[in-house]
Amino acid sequence: MSARWFFSHPSRGxxxxxxxxxxxxHFPESVRSAAPGAASSVAGLRSLEEVEREVIAATLEATxxxxxxxxxxxxxxxxxLLEKRKKYGLK
Numbered sequence: 001m002s003a004r005w006f007f008s009h010p011s012r013g014x015x016x017x018x019x020x021x022x023x024x025x026h027f028p029e030s031v032r033s034a035a036p037g038a039a040s041s042v043a044g045l046r047s048l049e050e051v052e053r054e055v056i057a058a059t060l061e062a063t064x065x066x067x068x069x070x071x072x073x074x075x076x077x078x079x080x081l082l083e084k085r086k087k088y089g090l091k
Contacts (some may be wrong), residue, residue, distance in 0.1 A: 025049070049088075052084070052088075053088040055074070056070075056074065056081070056084055056085065056088065056090060057088075057090055059073050059074055060085070060090060060091070067081060067082065067091065
């Protein structure tokens with residue numbers, strides 16, 4: 001159950017909440033524990049940025065840091081690869 005569920009079912013949310021505000025205790029534990037940024041700890045999942053960084057790093061290493069070959073293998077432009085390399089602090 002998510003906040004979206006409460007918005008699509010306002011009468012249920014109002015019935016659960018005995019005040020004018022929804023408090024954390026009105027949500028299931030699974031929703032309360034899934035704080036922003038906690039996705040990496042949920043069932044071993046990683047963020048898209050983590051996966052992207054690892055793929056870029058592996059591709060750079062496999063092509064011996066040849067930017068044009070790496071960009072081509074990744075299906076992105078050279079410029080985009082250079083920007084992502086800087087963003088992720090890669091060699």
